Amino acid sequence: MSPFIKALLLCAAALPGLVRADAVQVAVAANFSAPARLLAADFEKDTGHKAVLIFGSTGQFYAQIKNGAPFDVFLAADETTPARLEQEGNAAAGSRFTYATGRLVLWSAKPGYVDDKGEVLKKGQFRHVSIANPKLAPYGAAAIETLNSLKLLDAVQPRFVQAENIAQAYQFIATGNAELGFVALAQVMKDSKLAAGSAWIVPANRHQPIRQDAALLARGVGKPAATAWLGYLKGTKAQAIIKSFGYEI
Amino acid sequence: MISPTPADLAAIWLSLRLATVTTVLLLLIGTPIAWWLARTRSWWKGPLGAVVALPLVLPPTVLGFYLLLLLGPEGMVGRFTQWAGLGLLPFTFPGLVVASVLYSMPFVVQPIQNAFEAIGEKPLEAAATLRATPLDAFFSVAVPLARPGFITAAILGFAHTVGEFGVVLMIGGNIPEQTRVASVQIYDHVEALEYAQAHWLAGGMVVFSFLVLLALYTLNSRAHRR
Numbered sequence: 001m002s003p004f005i006k007a008l009l010l011c012a013a014a015l016p017g018l019v020r021a022d023a024v025q026v027a028v029a030a031n032f033s034a035p036a037r038l039l040a041a042d043f044e045k046d047t048g049h050k051a052v053l054i055f056g057s058t059g060q061f062y063a064q065i066k067n068g069a070p071f072d073v074f075l076a077a078d079e080t081t082p083a084r085l086e087q088e089g090n091a092a093a094g095s096r097f098t099y100a101t102g103r104l105v106l107w108s109a110k111p112g113y114v115d116d117k118g119e120v121l122k123k124g125q126f127r128h129v130s131i132a133n134p135k136l137a138p139y140g141a142a143a144i145e146t147l148n149s150l151k152l153l154d155a156v157q158p159r160f161v162q163a164e165n166i167a168q169a170y171q172f173i174a175t176g177n178a179e180l181g182f183v184a185l186a187q188v189m190k191d192s193k194l195a196a197g198s199a200w201i202v203p204a205n206r207h208q209p210i211r212q213d214a215a216l217l218a219r220g221v222g223k224p225a226a227t228a229w230l231g232y233l234k235g236t237k238a239q240a241i242i243k244s245f246g247y248e249i
Numbered sequence: 250m251i252s253p254t255p256a257d258l259a260a261i262w263l264s265l266r267l268a269t270v271t272t273v274l275l276l277l278i279g280t281p282i283a284w285w286l287a288r289t290r291s292w293w294k295g296p297l298g299a300v301v302a303l304p305l306v307l308p309p310t311v312l313g314f315y316l317l318l319l320l321g322p323e324g325m326v327g328r329f330t331q332w333a334g335l336g337l338l339p340f341t342f343p344g345l346v347v348a349s350v351l352y353s354m355p356f357v358v359q360p361i362q363n364a365f366e367a368i369g370e371k372p373l374e375a376a377a378t379l380r381a382t383p384l385d386a387f388f389s390v391a392v393p394l395a396r397p398g399f400i401t402a403a404i405l406g407f408a409h410t411v412g413e414f415g416v417v418l419m420i421g422g423n424i425p426e427q428t429r430v431a432s433v434q435i436y437d438h439v440e441a442l443e444y445a446q447a448h449w450l451a452g453g454m455v456v457f458s459f460l461v462l463l464a465l466y467t468l469n470s471r472a473h474r475r
Contacts, residue, residue, distance in 0.1 A: 059440035136440045164418060175321045177340065
């Protein structure tokens with residue numbers, strides 16, 4: 001046997017090891033990447049299964065799932081996309097649940113800039129307010145609702161700079177190009193404290209709850225690792241981790 | 250039947266304006282750089298050539314992020330523009346132009362540089378023996394001989410700016426009629442699952458760009474044959 005054939009056979013023998021039967025492929029909305037990493041490590045320790053995380057935007061995942069992407073579980077950034085996938089037969093019926101509820105925060109990188117009641121919005125001494133695109137990002141839609149309920153939308157809207165997602169909305173503020181903006185509490189909180197700058201945690205009654213839903217996708221049905229991962233996410237240990245990042249359940 | 254919304258049309262118009270302004274500026278800035286790079290024997294040729302090619306290395310959104318830092322209120326350039334009374338560049342059309350000029354620079358400089366290098370010394374020496382000043386020789390000899398290079402440069406610079414997405418997304422802030430260009434608008438449609446709108450806009454852009462490129466290439470090859 002030639003060395004080349006031998007090498008080929010060796011590769012072929014190694015392949016099943018790469019495609020792990022006990023691994024669950026999880027499509028994770030980018031805003032949940034930090035908690036998801038921690039959860040995946042803990043899940044592996046607890047169950048011996050491996051959670052392979054793929055990060056991206058919810059809209060991009062929708063297109064990929066519709067076109068045969070090899071994901072077993074979807075942790076979306078909203079509740080409408082998983083519902084739509086279920087309706088269209090790409091997710092298992094009845095598998096959806098809310099794994100995290102986001103809190104909106106008005107944040108500035110400057111300490112003392114945002115007061116704890118959001119009065120800074122009324123004073124209007126700023127050039128740019130960063131928000132995530134309300135058409136795409138639930139946090140952006142919640143920001144619009146909040147401004148609407150404060151009767152400030154018309155006054156503030158001309159100063160919007162729109163980001164494609166909340167990660168970019170955060171970058172606009174963190175680099176000082178926007179004085180303040182609406183981002184996720186999970187982005188500015190570290191170990192249950194504000195990591196930097198100043199913030200107003202928007203009261204939950206100012207907008208519809210920002211529910212992030214999970215769904216078991218068609219490919220994950222009957223996979224033990226996928227079932228285990230969803231069970232783990234509903235457990236108290238996972239929920240404590242999720243809460244420590246500024247989410248509610 | 251889906252038809253373009255006013256927002257789509259505004260985005261297309263903005264893309265065309267941005268690409269035109271960027272291409273004109275790049276030809277003005279890029280030509281002397283390309284000339285210098287083609288002719289110099291200086292030690293600086295290597296380093297400067299590398300700097301011009303650098304925008305190709307970084308992913309566009311990352312490049313956009315660093316531009317945001319640099320042009321922002323804490324950045325070196327941002328401090329200068331504020332000091333000079335120009336205000337801050339991010340989230341404005343001029344900011345998009347600055348970012349696009351940097352990002353598309355290698356696509357304009359390199360074809361022109363190659364064209365200048367291909368001319369060699371001889372035609373310019375001949376011009377000098379006929380008492381042409383260096384400036385005269387440049388405009389009457391070098392530029393006409395390097396014409397194909399200029400056309401390639403203009404096409405690449407224009408097309409690359411129309412298709413640019415990551416950098417304008419970061420620097421622009423997606424403001425309607427100011428910084429929301431067509432590529433960002435298409436991305437928004439796709440992300441919002443408005444596939445019909447996205448198809449229309451993407452299809453329109455592809456057809457339009459194809460026609461423009463076709464016209465330029467046809468004109469260029471005809472001019473060559475003459």
